[in-house]
Amino acid sequence: MCCIKCKIVKYCYRCLVVSFFTTFSFAEEHCKQIQYAGASGWMPISFVDDSGQYRGLVYDIMLQVLKPLNIKLVSAPISPWTRTIDNLKKHKIDAIFGAYYNNERAKLFIYSAPIIAEPIKLFVHKENQFAFKTLQDLIGKHGIRPFGGSYGDLFDHYDKQYLQLGRIKSNQLMMKMVEKGRADYVILAEFDGIAAAKNNGLSEVIIPLDQEVTQLDVYILFSKQSACLSKLKSINDKLGELRRNGQIARLYQYYLHDIQ
Numbered sequence: 001m002c003c004i005k006c007k008i009v010k011y012c013y014r015c016l017v018v019s020f021f022t023t024f025s026f027a028e029e030h031c032k033q034i035q036y037a038g039a040s041g042w043m044p045i046s047f048v049d050d051s052g053q054y055r056g057l058v059y060d061i062m063l064q065v066l067k068p069l070n071i072k073l074v075s076a077p078i079s080p081w082t083r084t085i086d087n088l089k090k091h092k093i094d095a096i097f098g099a100y101y102n103n104e105r106a107k108l109f110i111y112s113a114p115i116i117a118e119p120i121k122l123f124v125h126k127e128n129q130f131a132f133k134t135l136q137d138l139i140g141k142h143g144i145r146p147f148g149g150s151y152g153d154l155f156d157h158y159d160k161q162y163l164q165l166g167r168i169k170s171n172q173l174m175m176k177m178v179e180k181g182r183a184d185y186v187i188l189a190e191f192d193g194i195a196a197a198k199n200n201g202l203s204e205v206i207i208p209l210d211q212e213v214t215q216l217d218v219y220i221l222f223s224k225q226s227a228c229l230s231k232l233k234s235i236n237d238k239l240g241e242l243r244r245n246g247q248i249a250r251l252y253q254y255y256l257h258d259i260q
Contacts, residue, residue, distance in 0.1 A: 031228040033072040034062075037084045038097040041171055043195035044255035045098035045118075045218055048078055057255060058097035058115060058220065061248060065238040069231055080169075081148040091225040100216045102150045110224055113236040114217035116248050120151060121208040122185040123193040125178055132211050135162070141184040144168050144177060151187065152216055171196035178206050187213060191252075195259045 038046030038054045046056040053075040062073060076084075076093045087093050089108060101111065122132060122143075131137060135158050147167040150156055159165050166183065168174045175196050177183040188196065190208060197206040222229060242248050 031071060031231050033074050034066070034094045034226075034228050035074045035076050036062075036095045036097050037076040037079065037087065037093050039081055039084075040078060041192075041196075042098060042189070043192045043259065044252065045189075045192075052078060054078070054097065056097065057248075057251060058218070060251060061115060061239070061242060062097065062220070064242065064247075065235055068238075069234060071228065071231065081146075085148070088221060088223050091223045094223055094226040094228055096221040098218055099221045100150050100152055101219060102153050102156065105150070105221065108224075110222040110226075110229060110232065112220035112222065112232070113239045113243075114219055115239060115243065116252055117215045117217050118189040118191065119215050120155075120187060120213045121190045121193060122187055122211075122213060123175075123178065123197065123206050123208050124185045125181065126205060126207050128181070128184065129207075129209065130184070132209050135213070138163055138185075142166070142182075143185045143187060144174050144183045145187045146171070146174070152214065155214060172200055175200045175202050175206055185209075189216075191256055191259070194256075198259060 036054065036059075038056065038058065040046075040048045040054075042056070044057045046054060046058060049055045055075075059073065066073065076087070079087065084093075084096060088096055096109075099105065105111075122138075124130070130141070135155075139162055143163060144166040145151070145159070145168070147169045151159075165187070168177070168186075171188075171192070174183070174186040174188075178186055179202055186193070190212075193206075193208055194203075197203045220235075222232065
């Protein structure tokens with residue numbers, strides 16, 4: 001009887017092992033493309049080009065990363081940021097190219113290795129500049145931020161408790177609100193704010209304060225159901241290499257020079 005039980009246990013164990021490696025091999029075999037989305041206007045991380053495709057810094061980097069892995073990139077249909085997050089939850093897409101870290105997202109998705117750190121700044125009307133050293137200096141002022149976005153758990157919590165920033169759906173509207181004095185400041189990644197001011201003809205009117213609010217790493221978010229998670233280690237290793245050898249920083253500066 002004991003021997004029969006041992007044989008059953010061994011058989012079940014072998015089945016589990018075979019099942020694991022079969023599943024892993026299936027994922028390896030079927031990771032032929034990554035359908036991705038992103039923000040539609042987050043310069044230079046992710047934006048929509050003239051052909052209606054998601055492009056940007058993360059796309060350019062992933063082209064380099066995935067070429068030796070023989071994995072194609074497929075841009076998903078354009079959608080608002082909140083729907084894009086929902087699409088990733090439902091595994092309608094494999095990845096979002098460009099996101100900051102917060103604990104809620106970490107429970108739902110798989111983060112890549114960090115790609116690049118972005119300075120987060122306050123953009124103000126040049127005639128309405130104010131002293132800023134800590135977040136306490138913002139209490140009592142009327143600030144705005146992008147709708148649906150996150151600036152990390154620490155800032156998001158402080159905002160909810162003390163600042164109650166307005167959430168606005170477009171960079172164009174945020175720039176206009178600061179220009180017209182309807183907001184004291186808008187908080188944006190430095191490059192994104194510079195681009196938004198220029199694209200709205202306000203480069204001489206809306207400027208960043210010198211003091212950074214914080215610096216945040218940019219990541220790729222993967223669906224937990226994506227077949228290409230089997231390639232995540234290779235992807236992360238290559239991202240680390242490109243970051244260490246300066247290629248990502250040089251590409252970022254190329255975009256910055258182009259917008260300036």
